[in-house]
Amino acid sequence: xxxxxxxxxxxxxxxxxxxxxxxxxxxxxxxxxxxxxxxxxxxxxxxxxxxxxxxxxxxxxxxxxxxxxxxxxxxxxxxxxxxxxxxxxxxxxxxxxxxxxxxxxxxxxxxxxxxxxxxxxxxxxxxxxxxxxxxxxxxxxxxxxxxxxxxxxxxxxxxxxxxxxxxxxxxxxxxxxxxxxxxxxxxxxxxxxxxxxxxxxxxxxxxxxxxxxxxxxxxxxxxxxxxxxxxxxxxxxxxxxxxxxxxxxxxxxxxxxxxxxxxxxxxxxxxxxxxxxxxxxxxxxxxxxxxxxxxxxxxxxxxxxxxxxxxxxxxxxxxxxxxxxxxxxxxxxxxxxxxxxxxxxxxxxxxxxxxxxxxxxxxxxxxxxxxxxxxxxxxxxxxxxxxxxxxxxxxxxxxxxxxxxxxxxxxxxxxxxxxxxxxxxxxxxxxxxxxxxxxxxxxxxxxxxxxxxxxxxxxxxxxxxxxxxxxxxxxxxxxxxxxxxxxxxxxxxxxxxxxxxxxxxxxxxxxxxxxxxxxxxxxxxxxxxxxxxxxxxxxxxxxxxxxxxxxxxxxxxx
Amino acid sequence: xxxxxxxxxxxxxxxxxxxxxxxxxxxxxxxxxxxxxxxxxxxxxxxxxxxxxxxxxxxxxxxxxxxxxxxxxxxxxxxxxxxxxxxxxxxxxxxxxxxxxxxxxxxxxxxxxxxxxxxxxxxxxxxxxxxxxxxxxxxxxxxxxxxxxxxxxxxxxxxxxxxxxxxxxxxxxxxxxxxxxxxxxxxxxxxxxxxxxxxxxxxxxxxxxxxxxxxxxxxxxxxxxxxxxxxxxxxxxxxxxxxxxxxxxxxxxxxxxxxxxxxxxxxxxxxxxxxxxxxxxxxxxxxxxxxxxxxxxxxxxxxxxx
Numbered sequence: 001x002x003x004x005x006x007x008x009x010x011x012x013x014x015x016x017x018x019x020x021x022x023x024x025x026x027x028x029x030x031x032x033x034x035x036x037x038x039x040x041x042x043x044x045x046x047x048x049x050x051x052x053x054x055x056x057x058x059x060x061x062x063x064x065x066x067x068x069x070x071x072x073x074x075x076x077x078x079x080x081x082x083x084x085x086x087x088x089x090x091x092x093x094x095x096x097x098x099x100x101x102x103x104x105x106x107x108x109x110x111x112x113x114x115x116x117x118x119x120x121x122x123x124x125x126x127x128x129x130x131x132x133x134x135x136x137x138x139x140x141x142x143x144x145x146x147x148x149x150x151x152x153x154x155x156x157x158x159x160x161x162x163x164x165x166x167x168x169x170x171x172x173x174x175x176x177x178x179x180x181x182x183x184x185x186x187x188x189x190x191x192x193x194x195x196x197x198x199x200x201x202x203x204x205x206x207x208x209x210x211x212x213x214x215x216x217x218x219x220x221x222x223x224x225x226x227x228x229x230x231x232x233x234x235x236x237x238x239x240x241x242x243x244x245x246x247x248x249x250x251x252x253x254x255x256x257x258x259x260x261x262x263x264x265x266x267x268x269x270x271x272x273x274x275x276x277x278x279x280x281x282x283x284x285x286x287x288x289x290x291x292x293x294x295x296x297x298x299x300x301x302x303x304x305x306x307x308x309x310x311x312x313x314x315x316x317x318x319x320x321x322x323x324x325x326x327x328x329x330x331x332x333x334x335x336x337x338x339x340x341x342x343x344x345x346x347x348x349x350x351x352x353x354x355x356x357x358x359x360x361x362x363x364x365x366x367x368x369x370x371x372x373x374x375x376x377x378x379x380x381x382x383x384x385x386x387x388x389x390x391x392x393x394x395x396x397x398x399x400x401x402x403x404x405x406x407x408x409x410x411x412x413x414x415x416x417x418x419x420x421x422x423x424x425x426x427x428x429x430x431x432x433x434x435x436x437x438x439x440x441x442x443x444x445x446x447x448x449x450x451x452x453x454x455x456x457x458x459x460x461x462x463x464x465x466x467x468x469x470x471x472x473x474x475x476x477x478x479x480x481x482x483x484x485x486x487x488x489x490x491x492x493x494x495x496x497x498x499x500x501x502x503x504x505x506x507x508x509x510x511x512x513x514x515x516x517x518x519x520x521x522x523x524x525x526x527x528x529x530x531x532x533x534x535x536x537x538x539x540x541x542x543x544x545x546x547x548x549x550x551x552x553x554x555x556x557x558x
Numbered sequence: 559x560x561x562x563x564x565x566x567x568x569x570x571x572x573x574x575x576x577x578x579x580x581x582x583x584x585x586x587x588x589x590x591x592x593x594x595x596x597x598x599x600x601x602x603x604x605x606x607x608x609x610x611x612x613x614x615x616x617x618x619x620x621x622x623x624x625x626x627x628x629x630x631x632x633x634x635x636x637x638x639x640x641x642x643x644x645x646x647x648x649x650x651x652x653x654x655x656x657x658x659x660x661x662x663x664x665x666x667x668x669x670x671x672x673x674x675x676x677x678x679x680x681x682x683x684x685x686x687x688x689x690x691x692x693x694x695x696x697x698x699x700x701x702x703x704x705x706x707x708x709x710x711x712x713x714x715x716x717x718x719x720x721x722x723x724x725x726x727x728x729x730x731x732x733x734x735x736x737x738x739x740x741x742x743x744x745x746x747x748x749x750x751x752x753x754x755x756x757x758x759x760x761x762x763x764x765x766x767x768x769x770x771x772x773x774x775x776x777x778x779x780x781x782x783x784x785x786x787x788x789x790x791x792x793x794x795x796x797x798x799x800x801x802x803x804x805x806x807x808x809x810x811x812x813x814x815x816x817x818x819x820x821x822x823x824x825x826x827x828x829x830x831x832x833x834x835x836x837x838x839x840x841x842x843x844x845x846x847x848x849x850x851x852x853x854x855x856x857x858x859x860x861x862x863x864x
Contacts, residue, residue, distance in 0.1 A: 052776065056775060078781045080776075081778035094770065105789070109785055112784045138563070138564060140562070387758060
């Protein structure tokens with residue numbers, strides 16, 4: 001049992017409280033999901049359970065945390081290891097050894113256990129987690145999902161009663177994330193382990209958890225059954241990332257149709273069946289296939305493009321693509337399908353092995369990437385790689401100075417970007433001390449200030465909460481209104497279904513589909529969004545088979 | 559292709575790290591004490607069976623390729639700079655400041671000798687790097703009674719080096735895509751312009767090390783009571799045999815150096831090479847030592863259950 005009593009905590013270098021008056025009881029074998037916007041205190045709450053807060057971080061604390069009758073706030077983390085297993089966000093930085101078996105053994109070695117026990121426990125945990133086949137593999141050769149499973153095995157081997165996972169899937173691709181979530185569910189069901197999971201993509205787990213805890217501004221704002229929260233949260237739905245299938249029930253309720261709240265597609269089909277079978281749909285939504293536009297409006301084009309890395313791996317094979325001014329293109333595909341390589345070729349960071357890339361008619365092999373920066377802006381996944389200056393103001397003007405903008409233009413653009421991205425209050429702050437959302441706004445503002453005609457974003461939404469994603473997409477909509485072109489690399493199909501236009505699907509270095517989002521995403525086994533999967537059995541009743549979002553389904557509803 | 563350790567489960571990989579370290583030291587000692595080009599060639603050749611048995615031909619090839627380029631560069635500098643030797647193959651016209659440059663047969667042979675010396679050393683180092691598990695190396699260093707915390711910290715720091723290079727690459731790309739000219743201006747200006755990366759690089763490393771420290775604490779690092787080891791590398795008869803061979807190799811090179819058997823005069827005239835019994839014995843010895851991991855039945859790293 002975990003018992004928080006009136007816990008308030010403030011980090012040593014912060015003026016704000018990270019946790020305010022937290023009182024919470026968690027029973028043995030419960031599966032708890034904690035969610036909430038970035039910076040709301042979720043990670044701090046988790047770190048109180050194994051004593052990292054306050055013993056590792058330091059700060060001001062009052063109240064108490066008892067974990068299996070141990071005073072967690074006064075027990076060093078190393079002594080809590082046998083009771084609480086903690087898995088972190090980044091699969092790379094929490095691994096110590098070089099191969100899987102030794103990584104798992106690390107904790108047992110620290111506890112000084114005899115080798116006979118170590119051998120037995122390692123065998124057990126390899127089987128439990130299902131990574132026996134990886135036991136002799138080097139960690140550097142594992143995928144993100146396999147690394148996270150190894151991290152889970154390396155804490156499970158200490159036989160903890162509680163497993164705490166702090167955003168374990170935020171750095172993983174959808175397949176890796178799914179594998180980790182399935183494993184966690186199984187550990188809770190079969191071993192009766194208490195699981196506390198922090199997660200932004202709640203659609204993945206909502207149906208499996210016993211309790212949902214929602215946090216905001218260092219406080220717990222909801223603690224109870226997931227369906228109860230959805231009823232409660234319906235008035236402020238745009239702020240929370242509930243699954244589209246659940247969102248549909250809320251929208252229908254607002255139209256006067258009261259249904260149960262589904263958490264999975266299967267439940268959705270049962271609950272919405274009478275409505276979807278009711279032959280009262282407006283005529284199918286007309287989708288607009290992607291048309292070849294006038295070639296003069298082409299901002300970037302690739303012809304018969306091949307790319308081979310120095311180690312000989314061919315990652316792009318015969319790619320031909322035109323990017324037209326004003327388009328919003330989502331580049332999707334499995335990991336290692338060549339998305340990022342194509343993006344880096346489209347801004348000149350990489351040069352073609354064969355074929356040609358032209359940006360505004362300029363062959364990228366004939367100029368430097370620095371010179372193409374005026375036309376193409378590139379936003380990296382991790383906002384930290386954009387931060388070089390001492391203040392937010394300097395960071396935003398950095399690119400404009402590099403490109404030789406006049407001081408008048410810099411001044412005007414700076415004020416505009418600070419206002420647009422709501423960064424005026426932290427104009428003189430050190431960019432690296434900001435929150436994730438603020439850093440991302442600074443990164444985006446620093447690129448957009450130079451007014452590039454084409455903006456490429458490499459998985460900018462990975463690890464972001466729904467609110468931050470929504471804000472980012474609103475900035476992109478604004479950018480396009482001013483004539484900008486966007487290429488977005490993403491695994492987030494729901495987001496693309498909602499905001500994308502043209503979708504380019506890549507596989508093994510080739511473009512396998514290119515067209516309007518309805519053409520590419522609808523009826524796809526792997527890449528279709530929830531709503532599209534929901535409606536497929538009901539298309540014979542008149543509903544259009546290429547509907548992708550809640551908004552579209554509601555438009556067709558009489 | 560990865561130029562780091564990969565467990566390929568070969569007899570070379572299974573050899574005790576101490577064996578490989580002593581062997582590399584012996585090869586280095588040989589390449590320093592001997593300057594006879596034929597013996598140096600033998601020394602280089604003696605490392606090749608390890609490459610084949612260890613299944614690291616491709617990775618080792620990359621090291622050798624790099625060394626060959628370096629050797630060519632050194633050879634050209636040497637040929638231009640060294641004016642010794644009596645057989646002049648080419649004499650340049652009078653050049654300002656430099657005067658006449660003579661390229662001699664002796665300087666060419668000397669350059670080749672030095673390149674082979676470099677190749678032998680790099681080859682041995684490459685084998686060591688590609689076949690020692692860093693965790694085994696850590697345990698080996700612990701045998702020297704260096705505190706565990708120090709060794710582990712060093713080992714983690716080394717493991718982070720590739721991450722540091724990836725970070726550096728990404729940060730440079732980020733600067734380039736924002737129009738920052740890093741390669742502009744003179745040498746000092748370029749260094750100064752690149753220095754902008756350092757705070758970001760350090761900051762990323764610091765964040766990474768904090769995350770590592772958190773993960774280690776959460777898994778009981780620093781707990782009271784004795785630290786145990788899951789993998790204890792056992793020393794086998796092959797290891798002892800190999801250590802004995804490497805030490806004998808050491809002794810052989812020392813004796814040859816003292817008796818001036820392996821010394822070779824390049825200047826003013828190259829000495830004619832005569833294949834003597836000493837060459838044959840050295841060659842046999844080297845081939846035997848190189849083949850020893852395969853001769854013996856494959857070792858198994860046994861988990862000590864005591």
